[in-house]
Amino acid sequence: MRRRKAELQAQLRLKREDLERQVRGQRERFDQVNERIEARTGRNLILAILIGVVLGGALLVSLIFVKVLFALFATVIVAFTAFELASALRKAGRRVDPVAAVIASVLIVGTAYFIDAPSRGMVLAGGVAFVIVFRLVAQMASGEQRSTVEVLSDIATATFIQLYVPWLASFAVVLVTQxxxxxxxxxxxxxxxxxxxxxxxxxxxxxxxxxxxxxxxxxxxxxxxxxxxxxxxxxxxxxxxxxxxxxxxxxxxxxxxxxxxxxxxxxxxxxxxxxxxxxxxxxxxxxxxxxxxxxxxxxxxxxxxxxxxxxxxxx
Incomplete structure (x- = not known):
């Protein structure tokens, strides 16, 4: 009886070890494939899919079931995007104000759901004016001596962020209201x-x-x-x-x-x-x-x- 029990335990141990080897082998092959894909494309495919599914699910729910939630979702995403772009430009040596970029972006996208086309143009103009004034005040407060061309370049960069991110994104919000x-x-x-x-x-x-x-x-x-x-x-x-x-x-x-x-x-x-x-x-x-x-x-x-x-x- 004890001998049969020992033989059974040995067989189970061998099967478990064999299964573990198969799992390790499959994982190693999967990791190798993922590494080749990442080397070719420059991104982790698994993480990309998981994050894409989460963001896509949130987008789908907000878009189909409650339109105003889509406007809120878009405003939050655009705020992060504007901050991200402004911060990257700032690290690259540009004189950009991330906080001002976020405030103007939230204003442009957040109001797009509730106002008509002419008013959207006025809000855009107001947002651009805000980031320009903010940049000029920040420049004067810094006391740094910079040429007119450099200051104009800063203004153009701040304006570009608003046209590139929130203004283009606002078309999606307005489309949803139709x-x-x-x-x-x-x-x-x-x-x-x-x-x-x-x-x-x-x-x-x-x-x-x-x-x-x-x-x-x-x-x-x-x-x-x-x-x-x-x-x-x-x-x-x-x-x-x-x-x-x-x-x-x-x-x-x-x-x-x-x-x-x-x-x-x-x-x-x-x-x-x-x-x-x-x-x-x-x-x-x-x-x-x-x-x-x-x-x-x-x-x-x-x-x-x-x-x-x-x-x-x-x-």
């Missing part, structure tokens, strides 16, 4: 994601010819072609089943988003290259910073708003 606008907003976000996934998968698999080697060495023409196929298909599907437009309209919108998302990505890459950094921040592991995730979305929001204004309101 009739069925939440579906148009969700559609363009899906299309941007398809551009990213298509370029990522195709570039990782087939990428050989750099698209803009001096700006973004890892972006390839093969990735761009994969993104074009992916976003065109997604554009047709979202047009037919989400925004109720003809299939060819969806294809055109998909290609327009391909252009805006690609230009947004390259624009941010050019900014980062000018500052000599890889990511805007490390706040989103696997992604970099908030602007690293919004670079394609910001200009695409304006493109989709224009499409809605031309197509949906003209019906």
């Amino acid at each position: 009739d069925d606008g939440e579906w148009w907003a969700l559609a363009f976000i899906i299309l941007v994601v398809c551009v990213d996934i298509g370029a990522y998968a195709s570039g990782l698999t087939f990428g050989k010819h750099p698209m803009a080697p001096l700006i973004s060495p890892k972006k390839t023409w093969e990735g761009f072609a994969g993104a074009a196929v992916c976003v065109t298909i997604a554009g047709v599907l979202t047009a037919l089943f989400m925004i109720h437009q003809p299939w060819w309209v969806g294809a055109l919108i998909g290609l327009a988003i391909l252009g805006s998302a690609t230009m947004g990505d390259l624009t941010e890459s050019m900014i980062k290259r000018d500052m000599g950094i890889k990511d805007m921040s490390s706040w989103l592991p696997g992604h970099g910073g908030f602007l690293d995730r919004l670079d394609s979305i910001l200009p695409s929001a304006a493109v989709m708003f224009a499409a809605y204004a031309f197509l949906a309101q003209g019906q």
